[in-house]
Amino acid sequence: MKNDTNRQVILVARPDGIPQAEHFAVRDGARPAPGDGEVLIRNHYVSVDPAMRGWVSAVANYSEPVALDSVMRAIAVGEVVESKNPDYAEGEFVCGLFGWQEFATTNGDNVWFRHDPDKAPITTALGLLGINGLTAYFGLLDAGEPKDGETVVVSTAAGAVGSAVGQIAKIKGCRTVGITGSDEKVAACTEEFGYDAAINYKTADLDKALADACPDGIDVYFDNTAGAISDAVYRQLAMRARCIVCGTASVSSWDPWPEGPRPERHMLVKRARMQGILLFDYQDRFAEARNQLAAWLKDGSLSYREDILDGLDQAPGAIAKLYAGENRGKLLIKV
Amino acid sequence: MKNDTNRQVILVARPDGIPQAEHFAVRDGARPAPGDGEVLIRNHYVSVDPAMRGWVSAVANYSEPVALDSVMRAIAVGEVVESKNPDYAEGEFVCGLFGWQEFATTNGDNVWFRHDPDKAPITTALGLLGINGLTAYFGLLDAGEPKDGETVVVSTAAGAVGSAVGQIAKIKGCRTVGITGSDEKVAACTEEFGYDAAINYKTADLDKALADACPDGIDVYFDNTAGAISDAVYRQLAMRARCIVCGTASVSSWDPWPEGPRPERHMLVKRARMQGILLFDYQDRFAEARNQLAAWLKDGSLSYREDILDGLDQAPGAIAKLYAGENRGKLLIKV
Numbered sequence A, B: 001m002k003n004d005t006n007r008q009v010i011l012v013a014r015p016d017g018i019p020q021a022e023h024f025a026v027r028d029g030a031r032p033a034p035g036d037g038e039v040l041i042r043n044h045y046v047s048v049d050p051a052m053r054g055w056v057s058a059v060a061n062y063s064e065p066v067a068l069d070s071v072m073r074a075i076a077v078g079e080v081v082e083s084k085n086p087d088y089a090e091g092e093f094v095c096g097l098f099g100w101q102e103f104a105t106t107n108g109d110n111v112w113f114r115h116d117p118d119k120a121p122i123t124t125a126l127g128l129l130g131i132n133g134l135t136a137y138f139g140l141l142d143a144g145e146p147k148d149g150e151t152v153v154v155s156t157a158a159g160a161v162g163s164a165v166g167q168i169a170k171i172k173g174c175r176t177v178g179i180t181g182s183d184e185k186v187a188a189c190t191e192e193f194g195y196d197a198a199i200n201y202k203t204a205d206l207d208k209a210l211a212d213a214c215p216d217g218i219d220v221y222f223d224n225t226a227g228a229i230s231d232a233v234y235r236q237l238a239m240r241a242r243c244i245v246c247g248t249a250s251v252s253s254w255d256p257w258p259e260g261p262r263p264e265r266h267m268l269v270k271r272a273r274m275q276g277i278l279l280f281d282y283q284d285r286f287a288e289a290r291n292q293l294a295a296w297l298k299d300g301s302l303s304y305r306e307d308i309l310d311g312l313d314q315a316p317g318a319i320a321k322l323y324a325g326e327n328r329g330k331l332l333i334k335v
Helices: A051-055 A122-126 A131-144 A160-171 A183-191 A206-213 A228-234 A264-269 A279-298 A318-323 B051-056 B122-126 B131-144 B160-171 B183-191 B206-213 B228-234 B264-269 B279-298 B318-323
Strands: A005-011 A024-030 A039-047 A076-083 A093-096 A103-106 A111-115 A151-155 A175-180 A197-200 A218-223 A237-245 A259-261 A273-276 A306-310 A330-334 B005-011 B024-030 B039-047 B076-083 B093-096 B103-106 B111-115 B151-155 B175-180 B197-200 B218-223 B237-245 B259-261 B273-276 B306-310 B330-334
Touching: A039 A122, A051 A318, A076 A122, A093 A122, A111 A122, A111 A279, A122 A131, A122 A330, A131 A160, A131 A218, A131 A237, A131 A279, A151 A160, A151 A228, A160 A175, A160 A183, A160 A218, A160 A279, A175 A183, A175 A206, A183 A197, A197 A206, A206 A228, A218 A228, A228 A237, A228 A259, A237 B264, A264 B237, A264 B273, A273 B264, A318 A330, B039 B122, B051 B318, B076 B103, B076 B122, B093 B122, B111 B122, B111 B279, B122 B131, B122 B330, B131 B160, B131 B218, B131 B237, B131 B279, B151 B160, B151 B228, B160 B175, B160 B183, B160 B218, B160 B279, B175 B183, B175 B206, B183 B197, B197 B206, B206 B228, B218 B228, B228 B237, B228 B259, B318 B330
Parallel strands: A151 A175, A151 A218, A175 A197, A218 A237, A237 A273, A306 A330, B151 B175, B151 B218, B175 B197, B218 B237, B237 B273, B306 B330
Antiparallel strands: A005 A024, A039 A076, A039 A103, A039 A330, A076 A093, A093 A111, A259 B259, A273 B273, B005 B024, B039 B076, B039 B103, B039 B330, B076 B093, B093 B111
């Protein structure tokens, strides 16, 4: 081969807060060779996800912190370019934790699913047909149990997860109300993602706006934020409401642990529930969900937005960009 | 009849906080006569319940506030002494909202269930076979879904509801840990109600005591308190824990609304849920539950304590006594 390098993005310093460009370095490593039972994957796109902030934190969360001076953990979709594993054929596309790099080898352990590029664009493996759409699908349908005619409120409503939640709720016959952080995103919610109403929480009187948008109360709350947005939603829960805790994006630090109005009485008086979800609890149902999401995408029931950066050199600043809300859709990097 | 009076306890002032003796007056009213379709009930025992505090508050809760200068709302068990309703026979015992008084008439609307005194003592209709045992039964089994070998933590563990929860959890093969407020109640928990461990939250380091008592974490939390006890429990939830919010006894006022550590992240990381319950959502299953509870009582699997005051003259100070934790078992008044 003319070129045997492997462009990689390395974690070089541990951030205290949101990871910034200076916490990463881009370098050319050596292209790996697959061993027996392994495949070599050439990443086409790598993802930028809110979870990355937790992955580089010294505090263990769901998974071990990324080690300093190692390749940044990232979800990627790539092509099998060399296979020494009978389960994978060259030319197949796979999605998994292949890292912010051009090439990765794997024995299949960190492959989450195969993606057929004839059924949906490759990039959707990192968004609507990937963890975002799957999180929306299982969180809303399994934990939220939305029923025809119910009101579903979504925080970070225009985001990669939220926009899928809103649209799936609409498919299920619900009234959908999105909460988001700019007038531009409000417009995306109502014009592109089919929300019946959308609220800019930064400029609205949130209690009043929710009361206006949800005259019969809130039956399902899909939450990516915690914090003041949730407090306002809890106050307007309908009887037997279901609150799905999918993320806590509004909380900048858990040390000290933040305080807020106690939710117990809302849960009691409304016989409501609050439930946390984690996508990987549903891993054995990914195929079912991806088929359904692909069908909805094909028939036009689902829409999505992407914001694609060009090249791994853009990766170091990408998490900060995401947390600043500067992206205009699912944030990806074309390798 | 020689005596046609009706001893009654009247709400004469609206308390700001815990109802005290001065908020009530005892008087002799006229004994009512049942109209067509009605029955006359002679109360044998009336109940003293934490919910009474809410019933006399000006702030509507589940039900309308008790009107000033009217008979105090109360659960009672009594005998049908005169029936003009074909559904009720004279001599039957019934339980329902008959008030703090000797006699009440009803068309049956406020009768919750019939009680057969041959199957269990009459007083159990107000405790273990009444709202307390039923709340424990449905809250624990339906919302809590305890499984053999799981750890169940109960707050107000020695109380009328809590002691039933602990014992039912034990019947279901769980490890049971009670949280209560005195060494005497700790002893009642372990010696009488079969808890594997009990903690006096007023003297223990609650986090450490819970960690010691629940080495595998807490699978089910049956909560009557909210507040600092819940905060400590949330920190030690096991994966997929279920928290049942049955009461918020530790919160003395909801104006201003109290704050506490946000629970969302615990729910998320543990994929746990918090769920409020209200007994009357299960009213169509009361008979099933009462039969099961009576069978457990008969075979010795369930034990209960009662603290019986003698005469309606004791009623005015009884709610304050309950909130002061001075009772030694389910607090009742023999009429």
